[in-house]
Amino acid sequence: MPSFEHTALAAGTTWVFAGDSITQGVYHTHGARSWVELVHERIRWELDRLQDIVINSGVSGWRVSDVRASFEHLIGRFAPEVVSISLGTNDAKAGADGLAEFRRGLTDLVRRSADLGALVVLHTPVLTTSDAPANRRTCLPAYAEQVRAVAGEQSSFLVDHEAYWREHFDGAAPIPWMDDHSHPNAVGHREMANTALRALGLGELTERP
Numbered sequence: 001m002p003s004f005e006h007t008a009l010a011a012g013t014t015w016v017f018a019g020d021s022i023t024q025g026v027y028h029t030h031g032a033r034s035w036v037e038l039v040h041e042r043i044r045w046e047l048d049r050l051q052d053i054v055i056n057s058g059v060s061g062w063r064v065s066d067v068r069a070s071f072e073h074l075i076g077r078f079a080p081e082v083v084s085i086s087l088g089t090n091d092a093k094a095g096a097d098g099l100a101e102f103r104r105g106l107t108d109l110v111r112r113s114a115d116l117g118a119l120v121v122l123h124t125p126v127l128t129t130s131d132a133p134a135n136r137r138t139c140l141p142a143y144a145e146q147v148r149a150v151a152g153e154q155s156s157f158l159v160d161h162e163a164y165w166r167e168h169f170d171g172a173a174p175i176p177w178m179d180d181h182s183h184p185n186a187v188g189h190r191e192m193a194n195t196a197l198r199a200l201g202l203g204e205l206t207e208r209p
Helices: 035-046 064-069 091-115 134-154 161-169 186-199
Strands: 014-019 053-056 082-086 119-123 157-159
Touching: 014 035, 035 053, 035 186, 064 091, 082 091, 091 119, 091 134, 119 134, 134 157, 134 161, 157 186, 161 186
Parallel strands: 014 053, 014 082, 082 119, 119 157
Antiparallel strands: none
């Protein structure tokens, strides 16, 4: 994986975070900050990048095909220097039959973002619990593997949430970090934020007293 160095980014860098409901941060944090909001705090306050702009364009329920269809609205018009893409949880409902299309679509998103001159960050989806929709539950690891493959092929930065959660829970259900079968709670979002920050060499969130 290439090395990410935030100090090489100019002041006033624009960061765009595209994805689904987990990126959007809907409902399931119950008022706590989502992982994108926490990364925003780290970038613009704790790292003193006060002039940077962080845009969350995540849309609940969306898949790779949706983001591709709205690429200019969600990503392109902001002319970002950094693009974060976190998808797969909804795509996995298509099961094994959807893997090839997911990979093609994700590759297209990465290439179009790179054509803007942006550094591209890809995220694997987090785990689900046993009561998640059947295709999502059984096929999500394969979708995570497609994210890893595209990141390697396109020399994108990779944040491997799935691997971190799998290691942490060691085969157990990730219930302590979940609000329902597919959406992280506030604790899960904080873990996602710190995983992203560590992977990108941005440290970790400052613990509050």
